[in-house]
Amino acid sequence: MTIYIAASPIGIIAVNEQRNPISFISFKNDAKKRADELESCGKKAISDSEKKLLSQIKAKDKIIFETKKEGYEHEFPNHAGDYIRLNMLDLARKNSILKEKSELLSIIHETNTELTVRKMRNSVGEDKLLLQAINTTDELAKQVNTMSMRLREWYGYYFPELVELTGSNENLAKYVSETLFRTDVKGIIVDESMGVNLKNEDLEEIKKYAKKIIILIDEKKELEKYIERKATQVAPNMTGIVGGLLVSRLIAHAGTLEKLAGFPSSTIQILGAEKALFRYLKGAGTSPKHGLIFQSSFIQRAPNQSRGKIARTLASKLSLAAKMDFYKHKGDLGKKYKNDIEEILKKEMAKKGKGKPFAQNKKQFNKNKKFGKKRFSQKRR
Amino acid sequence: MAITGVSQFGKDYCTRNATPGKKYYDERIIRKGKDEFRVWDPTKSKLGAAIYKGLRNVPIFKGMKILYLGISTGTTSSHISDLIGNEGVIYGVEFSPRSVRDLVPMTKKRKNIVPILGDARTPEDWANRIEKVDMIYEDVAQPDQTDILIRNAKIFLKKGGSIMIAVKARSINVAVNPNEIFAAERKKIEKYFTITDAINLNPLEKDHIFFVGKLR
Numbered sequence A: 001m002t003i004y005i006a007a008s009p010i011g012i013i014a015v016n017e018q019r020n021p022i023s024f025i026s027f028k029n030d031a032k033k034r035a036d037e038l039e040s041c042g043k044k045a046i047s048d049s050e051k052k053l054l055s056q057i058k059a060k061d062k063i064i065f066e067t068k069k070e071g072y073e074h075e076f077p078n079h080a081g082d083y084i085r086l087n088m089l090d091l092a093r094k095n096s097i098l099k100e101k102s103e104l105l106s107i108i109h110e111t112n113t114e115l116t117v118r119k120m121r122n123s124v125g126e127d128k129l130l131l132q133a134i135n136t137t138d139e140l141a142k143q144v145n146t147m148s149m150r151l152r153e154w155y156g157y158y159f160p161e162l163v164e165l166t167g168s169n170e171n172l173a174k175y176v177s178e179t180l181f182r183t184d185v186k187g188i189i190v191d192e193s194m195g196v197n198l199k200n201e202d203l204e205e206i207k208k209y210a211k212k213i214i215i216l217i218d219e220k221k222e223l224e225k226y227i228e229r230k231a232t233q234v235a236p237n238m239t240g241i242v243g244g245l246l247v248s249r250l251i252a253h254a255g256t257l258e259k260l261a262g263f264p265s266s267t268i269q270i271l272g273a274e275k276a277l278f279r280y281l282k283g284a285g286t287s288p289k290h291g292l293i294f295q296s297s298f299i300q301r302a303p304n305q306s307r308g309k310i311a312r313t314l315a316s317k318l319s320l321a322a323k324m325d326f327y328k329h330k331g332d333l334g335k336k337y338k339n340d341i342e343e344i345l346k347k348e349m350a351k352k353g354k355g356k357p358f359a360q361n362k363k364q365f366n367k368n369k370k371f372g373k374k375r376f377s378q379k380r381r
Numbered sequence B: 001m002a003i004t005g006v007s008q009f010g011k012d013y014c015t016r017n018a019t020p021g022k023k024y025y026d027e028r029i030i031r032k033g034k035d036e037f038r039v040w041d042p043t044k045s046k047l048g049a050a051i052y053k054g055l056r057n058v059p060i061f062k063g064m065k066i067l068y069l070g071i072s073t074g075t076t077s078s079h080i081s082d083l084i085g086n087e088g089v090i091y092g093v094e095f096s097p098r099s100v101r102d103l104v105p106m107t108k109k110r111k112n113i114v115p116i117l118g119d120a121r122t123p124e125d126w127a128n129r130i131e132k133v134d135m136i137y138e139d140v141a142q143p144d145q146t147d148i149l150i151r152n153a154k155i156f157l158k159k160g161g162s163i164m165i166a167v168k169a170r171s172i173n174v175a176v177n178p179n180e181i182f183a184a185e186r187k188k189i190e191k192y193f194t195i196t197d198a199i200n201l202n203p204l205e206k207d208h209i210f211f212v213g214k215l216r
């Protein structure tokens, strides 16, 4: 005879070919225990309750489980599952699992809530922490930019020459928060300043504001250090190639490390350039060669003519590394991949020796209509 | 014709709030004497939109069991929960942990909604947690959603059971005319079900059609 076995929140049942129940093991009346039981039933090893049920079945019978079980056949759905999903209330009554009809719903509700909450607890991977952190650095950068623009305007009333001279936002904020007064500056003829004379009280407020900017800049730096550390744990192979910041951006863009690991290398190559891809698909423009990975120093250093090739190489190594990172293959292949790409880059640079490195070749690049001109020039500034 | 359990006040379709004093999305509340009604927002719920657009044959009754694929944070199911009462149950399957995080608090108030963090494509992972059902509601916005519905119906739908499915043309194929997609999906569904209603949700939901059907 063939016997079918399936689990449910109230217990495990065995039925025969005529779909008649021949044996039933009920679970202990406790949501956590029921959840434990169902989790065990979902695993390949035979659980204690399943063992108990099997001991009540004749040895010569053929047994078919509803889920994969070591040493047994399985079929989904099977007769036992069909039976218990249709007759759960009857079965629960016959086995005195409940007094009132409404109790069945409570059992099912509590067991499922427990199982769902358990799964939720494992659902936030560390890759999500990277995603939040990298997005936070972007927001901090934006905020620093906005605030610095105001600082330039504000402090510019008092000392326009210095504002004009200081390119970096960080340097300006540092100067204002530490030095503040015009008279303390060397090298600028302060007497000739076009600036308004402000009272100490006015300047103090500007100083406070500059200090806030410094705090945000420091926070961003701290966060970036954290991201590098974390990325080395979460995705060591990818981080070995391009560093934690870019890895986190790639993960953030894909949503999870799992999704990133599932992408073919052609997708990784253009990740972040979806707009350009869309334009291309609609018939305007050419297919994008690289998206986020554009930020990596490999591509920045590559000669103009070789950038496509380097982007392809980089994307394919990253794609392999992502798979290894996700499936937890050990070994530090990131470094090896990095060297491989460096070798190829060297060869490309030698081969086209006359081609200047990309960064020095701005004009030609700007002319090159294949790439988003505007975005490029914005980025370089 | 009225829909069992759904009250109409002016233009608004409402369900009687089974949990007075509690709201679940930013729905409006209407009070009539001692009774409290939640307005079914047709811009937030596709079943709400279908009713708004004239669906009258809604196969939802007190005490029925429902499998809901893609329950998300539970906007639509909160109203279905009002309709089926304490004896009914909604098995709500959702694969996004972020959505389930918002769903679970509601299921603690509404005990007839059972939260299941799982994938509608792999019922073998959660089949041993539920019962067979009288109706399957599907709104997963996936290209293969009709196949997913049919597979789940074979496993969980009782004889004579019903289905409701929201079909979003854009999630099936962006390049093809929606009407062609609707016709193709309809054909696939009709292999197993008799379609009793097909409601175009324009303009409440762009390029969506809502099918109601019965197992053949």
Ligand SMILES: C[S@@+](CC[C@H](N)C(=O)[O-])C[C@H]1O[C@@H](n2cnc3c(N)ncnc32)[C@H](O)[C@@H]1O
Residues within 6 Å of the ligand: B044, B045, B046, B047, B069, B070, B071, B072, B073, B074, B075, B076, B077, B093, B094, B095, B096, B099, B118, B119, B120, B121, B139, B140, B141, B142
């Ligand atoms: C359009 S929303 C559903 C909205 C919901 N029906 C309502 O009206 O309140 C689609 C949901 O289906 C979920 N989903 C998509 N594919 C799924 C799958 N294979 N299994 C489970 N849930 C899925 C998505 O995460 C999303 O929450």
